[in-house]
Structure formats: C-alpha cells, structure tokens
C-alpha cells in the first residue's frame with residue numbers, strides 16, 4: 077500500500093518539479109530576452125551614435141579642408157601677381173608661367189584638378205583633371221565668396237569655385253578646384269560593417285524648399301541621390317532632425333517606411349547625416365542570442381529532470397522510508413501505550429490508573445504551556461492541585477475520556493475559547509510518544525533494578541538484595557521477638573560436574589537446584605544465590621532452631637533426588653551451615669559469616685549434612701583466618717619443609733620412588749599438614765610461590781643426594797590446580813631443572829583428574845610439553861573424578877594413582893574391589909602403571925598383588941618421613957642395588 081503511495085508521490089514530484097523547471101526556464105528566457113533586447117538596443121544606440129559622430133567628424137574635416145585650401149589659393153600673392161602680369165601685354169607670357177608654376181605646386185599638394193579663369197571667365201590654365209561628369213551634385217552652403225558642390229564621379233568629389241582678387245580687392249579671375257574625397261567614399265562603404273541592413277545617408281536641404289532634401293544613399297552608382305520628403309506620414313525622418321541641427325538616436329521609420337534605429341547628426345555646411353540599421357536585424361541578433369540561451373536552458377532542464385529522478389527522488393524516497401519507520405515506531409509506541417494501560421490496570425484500580433496517567437500527563441502539558449488537564453471518570457471530574465493551580469486563562473486543556481479502563485486516550489485542545497474543543501491529533505501523538513518513552517524508560521529501569529538485585533542465571537535475589545532482605549527480616553523478627561535462620565548451602569562436588577559435563581549443564585543444574593530450594597521453603601522466606609554453587613536460604617520468623625534443622629533436612633532430601641537434564645541423570649548433594657538469629661549473630665554480615673563456617677564444618681563432616689554454627693566453629697574460622705595471615709610469611713621465615721613418603725614396588729617391596737609432601741612448621745603450632753593450608757594457599761594465590769619452592773627444593777635435594785652418591789629414585793611432586801594452569805609453569809620448571817642441573821626423568825608430576833577436564837586443548841598442550849621435556853606424569857586420586865580411562869588416552873600419562881578411598885574398604889567392600897580391579901586392568905591395557913595409595917594393611921596389599929598392581933604407597937610400609945629418614949631408606953636401597961631398576965626403564 078505504502079509502496080504504491082510512494083510511487084504515486086514519485087510521479088507527482090517528478091511532474092511538479094518538471095513543470096516548475098519549465099516555468100522557471102520560460103520565465104528566465106523571457107527575462108533574459110527582455111534584458112538582452114534592451115542591452116542590444118542600448119549597445120546598438122550607443123554604437124550607432126559613436127560611429128556616426130566619428131563619421132561626421134571625418135566628413136566635416138575633409139570638406140572644410142577642401143574649402144579652406146581653395147580659399148587659401150585665392151589669396152596667394154604669387155598667383156594673383158602672375159595673373160596680373162598675364163593681363164599686361166609685355167609680360168603675359170611671364171604671367172602664364174607664374175600661374176602655371178603656382179597651380180602646379182598647389183595641385184601636387186591637395187587637389188585632383190585646378191582651373192584658372194580670367195575675368196571674362198575664359199579658361200587661362202588648367203592642371204590635373206576636373207570632372208566632366210558630375211553626378212548627384214549637391215551644393216553646399218559654405219558661406220560667402222565660395223561656391224562648393226559635392227558630387228559623385230566614381231568617388232566623392234568636392235568642387236570649389238572662388239573669385240581671384242588683386243591686392244586692391246579688384247576681381248582678376250576665378251579658380252576652380254576639385255578634391256577627391258576617398259575617405260568619404262569609404263565611410264559609405266564601411267557603413268555596412270555595422271550590420272547587413274545598416275546604411276549611411278548624407279543629405280542636404282533643397283534650397284528654397286523646406287519639405288525636401290537631397291540625400292546620398294549608399295548605392296551611388298545607381299543614381300542614389302534621392303530627393304526625399306523630410307516628413308513622411310506626419311513623422312519626421314531621422315535625417316530631418318539632423319538637418320534641423322539635432323543630434324541623437326531615433327527608433328522610427330525611415331524614408332522606406334521601414335522600422336529602423338537611426339543615429340542622426342548635423343554636418344558642416346547645412347548637411348545632415350544618418351547612420352541607421354533595420355530594427356529587424358537587431359531583433360534577429362537578440363533572437364539568435366536568446367536561441368542559444370534557450371538551448372542551454374533546455375539542456376539544464378534535462379539535467380534538472382535527470383537529477384530529480386536519479387538523485388532527488390531516491391532522497392525523497394529515503395525520507396519517505398524514514399517517515400514510514402517513524403510511523404511504525406509511533407505505532408509501536410501506541411502499542412506501548414496500550415501496554416501501559418493494561419500494565420497499570422493490572423495492579424491498580426481504574427481510578428488509580430487514570431490518576432497515574434494524568435500525573436504523567438501534567439508535566440507534559442506544563443511543558444507545552446498548557447494549563448488545564450481534566451480527567452473524566454464515570455462522570456466524575458478529577459481535579460488535581462496542579463490543575464487548580466494552572467487553571468488561569470484556560471489557554472488549553474486536555475481531556476482523557478473514560479471508555480473501558482480509561483478507554484481510548486483522547487486529548488482535546490482548546491485555545492482561547494474553553495468551550496470549543498479542537499481535537500488535535502499531534503497532541504495525542506505527542507502524548508502517546510512520551511508515554512511510550514516513559515514506559516520504555518520504566519521497563520529499562522525495572523530491568524536495571526532487576527539486574528542489580530537478582531542473579532542473572534537463576535533469577536534469585538543476589539547477594540546485595542539478600543543482605544537487604546536479611547536486614548528487613550531482622551527488623552521484623554526483632555519486633556516480633558522471633559528467631560530467624562540463615563542456611564548456607566554449598567553443593568558438593570559441583571565443580572566436578574561443571575568441569576566434566578560443561579558449563580551449560582552446570583548452569584542448568586544450578587537453575588534446577590534453585591527451583592528445588594524454592595519448593596522447600598515458604599513464599600515469605602528468601603532463597604538467594606550467593607555465587608557459584610552457594611545458595612542462601614533465609615527462614616523468617618521461626619519458632620525455634622529445630623525448624624531450621626527440619627528445613628535443612630528437607631533441602632538435603634530434595635537435593636538427593638536425581639536431576640534429569642538433557643537426558644542426563646545427575647546427582648548432587650549439599651552441605652548446609654546454619655546460623656540462627658539472635659544467638660549466632662544480630663546482623664546480616666555475622667549471620668552469613670557464621671553460616672559459612674558451619675557449612676565448612678558440614679563439608680568436613682563428610683558432606684551431605686547440615687551443621688549448626690557453634691562457638692568452636694567460630695574459633696576454628698578465626699584460626700583459619702589467622703593461619704591465612706601467617707602463611708604469607710611462611711616462605712620468607714623458612715617455615716616450610718618437605719617430607720617424603722616411599723612408593724614401593726609390588727610384590728617385592730623394592731623402593732620405586734618417593735613422593736614429596738609439604739609440611740609447615742608453624743612457630744606457635746606444631747607441624748601443620750597440607751590439607752590445612754593448601755586450600756588457603758590456593759585461595760590467596762600463595763600456591764604459586766610455594767609450589768615453585770617445592771619444585772626447587774626437590775630438585776636441590778635430588779642434586780644433593782646424587783652428589784652424596786645416594787641411589788635417587790623418581791621424586792613425585794604434587795601440583796595444585798592453580799599451579800597447573802599457571803602460564804609460567806613450564807618455563808619455571810625448565811629454569812629450575814637447568815639451574816639445579818637435575819634431569820627431568822627424576823621428577824614425576826602428580827595432577828588430579830579434575831584438572832584434566834577444563835580447557836582440554838590447553839591441558840593436552842601443557843602435558844605434551846612436560847612429557848617432551850622428559851617429566852613423568854601421574855594422575856592422583858584417580859577414581860574420584862568423572863574421567864573415563866578411554867578419555868585419558870588423549871593425554872601423555874604414565875601412571876595412575878588409585879585414590880585411597882577405594883583402597884580403604886577393599887577388604888570389606890566388593891564394589892571397591894571391582895572398581896580397583898577394573899582400573900588396574902584398563903590402565904594396563906593403556907600401558908600405564910598403577911600405584912595404589914593408602915595401603916595400611918596386608919590384606920589390601922594382597923588383593924592388589926593378585927590384581928597385578930605395579931606399586932603401592934601407604935602407612936603399611938611407611939608414613940611420610942623427614943629427609944634424614946628417607947635417606948636411610950635410600951641407603952638401604954643401595955644395598956639392594958642389584959635389584960634396582962634404572963629410572964626410565966619403566967614407561
């Protein structure tokens with residue numbers, strides 16, 4: 077629909093633009109034409125005037141020159157004396173010679189012919205050529221004593237005739253001169269240069285006849301001296317003005333009754349001159365110009381249309397598209413408006429909904445300087461203080477009419493006359509738009525608050541909101557003198573599931589756990605996610621602490637049921653720590669801390685149980701904190717040391733290797749085992765320097781033993797997860813090996829199964845590099861993780877250490893026996909050796925012997941011992957040197 081409207085628009089725009097362009101071009105053409113016409117006339121006028129002025133100057137100069145020269149001859153003494161001599165008998169000959177000499181000289185200077193006549197008008201002497209034929213002769217009014225005629229004989233010629241007088245003024249003869257006027261002839265010829273129809277006229281009045289004149293026209297040879305009426309059809313001809321002594325230009329008709337532009341000017345001796353051109357020729361000239369201009373304008377027109385259709389129309393189309401999306405947005409906003417209404421109506425009464433909308437509208441109207449807002453609600457009018465305040469002047473008003481649940485929003489707008497309502501669509505749009513924006517803003521605000529206070533994964537309150545809730549419950553329960561409980565729930569072995577099955581599964585499990593927890597408590601209780609696999613349950617207003625125990629057990633039972641996620645059956649337990657208000661704390665922070673400590677206690681207690689917070693726990697938590705502080709200085713105070721536990725061959729009990737086990741000689745406590753501080757070291761990052769210290773100490777010890785000539789078996793070093801992930805691990809081990817001069821084959825690195833699962837590519841790369849260096853790699857605590865043996869195939873692993881939890885009940889638990897037997901068999905099939913950990917009794921050993929387990933480690937042979945004690949064992953081993961295998965002969 078909109079497309080066809082756009083196409084229609086396009087056609088209209090193109091038509092209107094083209095017509096506008098054409099009109100514009102026509103108008104421009106006419107304007108240019110009239111301007112040019114005037115310009116051309118002005119140019120022609122001034123051109124004709126100037127040309128005529130110059131021409132007239134020339135003509136005058138020539139004719140006057142001729143007349144003046146002739147007059148000068150008449151006064152020549154030598155001539156007049158010679159003429160007088162001619163009259164005396166005795167010197168007539170001498171006189172004729174003198175006359176001849178005289179006119180000969182004059183002739184060469186000015187004239188084409190001279191004749192001297194005596195007093196009786198008899199020719200005495202003639203020089204040069206005087207014209208026999210005088211065509212188109214016009215007598216000029218040159219003044220007294222001289223008769224001048226201008227005539228045509230292949231050229232313009234001026235003939236002057238003047239009386240010769242002696243020194244006493246007595247007439248003695250007459251001289252006639254003729255002077256050719258080539259310049260005047262040229263002037264006639266060149267008049268055509270101005271234009272094809274240009275013409276030059278030189279006219280003299282007819283003596284005794286004021287109505288006529290004799291005029292030289294351009295085509296002289298055709299007898300073009302015309303006697304012309306000076307006024308024709310009551311209109312004076314241009315030359316009439318010239319003969320009247322006037323100079324100027326006239327747009328008038330000439331003697332042929334053709335429209336001309338004529339410049340006129342008087343010429344000396346009563347002559348008048350006109351230089352003219354036909355007006356048609358001028359018009360033609362400007363028409364030519366205008367044609368050229370129109371040609372270019374039409375070109376511009378085509379360009380213009382092309383630009384409109386190729387550039388402007390797409391631009392307009394773009395604008396229309398923008399308008400379209402704007403309208404769509406508006407539409408959305410209107411939908412938004414509907415949403416607001418239903419949203420508000422959901423929680424509130426109709427009246428409140430309307431009030432709220434009005435509340436929102438008022439500032440909008442204020443902004444638009446509108447004064448009054450009214451709401452019609454079931455015939456009631458709702459007046460707000462703002463309304464009263466702004467009632468003045470009744471500039472305008474808005475009415476929200478009530479249909480269903482406030483109905484359609486209609487805004488009426490009054491200007492000047494409150495009684496006249498003018499519905500103003502724009503205003504409705506504006507309000508709809510603003511409401512839409514407001515709604516979006518509210519939604520965003522809601523989302524931000526939600527994000528700030530809730531856990532994104534489970535939607536449960538996060539730790540910040542949790543604290544707030546606890547504080548609220550504390551206020552409430554203090555007032556009611558009730559107890560409340562904070563349950564700190566940590567999922568057991570969640571990390572293993574997360575690592576083995578992936579984070580996506582881990583996330584889904586956490587969501588499912590969140591739902592289970594919610595199902596175990598009342599609506600008014602709070603279930604929150606503290607982070608990771610830790611959840612907090614706040615039980616409001618409990619009667620006694622036993623209630624907390626009951627809920628905890630309910631939670632444990634609920635968690636014990638399998639979870640079905642993406643066709644996987646998952647099992648997870650939880651450890652719960654309980655802190656009860658007011659006995660275990662009176663604020664959120666203490667209750668959370670103490671429930672956390674209780675949860676640790678539950679973990680220690682074998683997991684999948686709940687524990688109440690006790691003062692002893694508080695004490696141990698405090699101790700743990702202090703221990704953490706002390707550990708920082710353990711390295712620099714040289715408080716760390718290594719114990720070594722032998723690993724024996726099976727079944728012959730030869731020394732196969734030793735495992736280095738860390739101990740901390742605390743200044744105030746006795747020897748501390750690593751299970752008390754390794755986690756602390758991991759959490760604080762101290763494990764990196766501590767781990768490096770262990771590797772270096774082991775290497776130095778090996779070197780020392782070698783230097784002392786001891787038999788040195790392979791020494792196993794435990795790597796923690798953080799250490800294994802450390803990017804500098806390989807670099808550090810290489811450096812230590814090269815610095816101590818110990819060969820890599822003397823070192824075995826023990827890592828746990830769980831370390832293999834996360835970021836497999838990186839793990840494979842690290843293990844391959846360690847293997848390439850010649851280090852031996854063992855998997856510690858095997859069986860507690862989720863890795864299958866076939867999964868281990870991709871890693872360069874040499875030894876599996878079966879976790880002692882499987883060994884512990886070997887004698888009594890058939891399942892454990894089956895598992896251990898299977899592990900040994902499969903490890904062998906993958907060409908790995910097996911070490912059984914935690915061998916304490918002979919029966920355990922015997923079973924393992926039957927399963928062809930390669931090595932064993934445990935209190936049965938030796939607990940971890942000091943350096944000097946292990947050295948004794950090394951020495952004994954030397955004693956059985958013939959039985960000792962060289963390191964590296966095994967895989």
Ligand SMILES: Nc1nc2c(ncn2[C@@H]2O[C@H](COP(=O)(O)O[C@H]3[C@@H](O)[C@H](n4cnc5c(=O)[nH]c(N)nc54)O[C@@H]3COP(=O)(O)O)[C@@H](O)[C@H]2O)c(=O)[nH]1
Pocket residue numbers: 721735736737738749750751754770794795796856857877880913914915916933934935936940
């Ligand atoms: N990252 C590092 N971890 C280390 C380092 N040194 C030790 N550890 C780890 O600490 C855990 C506890 O170690 P420890 O207290 O030394 O216990 C070891 C043995 O004493 C104990 N063991 C050995 N035989 C038996 C037995 O027959 N019964 C029994 N109850 N316990 C026995 O087992 C621990 C050795 O286990 P494992 O390492 O799995 O071989 C322990 O997990 C160490 O890994 C260190 O330098 N860095």
